[in-house]
Amino acid sequence: MDKPIHPLSEIFKQLGLSDDPVDIDRFITTHSPLDDDIKLVDAPFWSDSQRDFLKEKYIADDDWIPMIDQLNEALHPSKK
Template sequence: MDAPTHEFSEIFKQMGLDDDPVEIDRFITTHSPLDDDVKLVDAPFWSDSQRAFLKENYIADSDWIVMIDQLNEALHKPKA
């Protein structure tokens, strides 16, 4: 049985953030780049519940892991 897959916008919706493409881009632009030594889960802009979601799903290697990794990459990528 294949694990469920999620769209990138779904992680934003899951964490109570706007999942509109323009707002996702605005969020990433506003909060990036994170310093290399800052783990995604330790970024200062997450609420406690958002941080818990990221941490729990990362530890569990859940079906959200691909989107968590993509979010991590997007927030650590230097601005063009």
């Protein structure tokens, strides 16, 4: 069975953030670029519950990983 594909807005919703495209752009602009040595889950702007969500999904090799990777790339533009 194929894993569901989640749009980037869904991860913002799951993290308790606004899923409005303008707010997503604002979040990424405000919090990027992250230094290359800072992992997404270690970024200082996450709450404990947001950090736990991101870690959980990675450990579980969850279907959220493509969206988490997309968010990571958006916050680490120098890695492209």
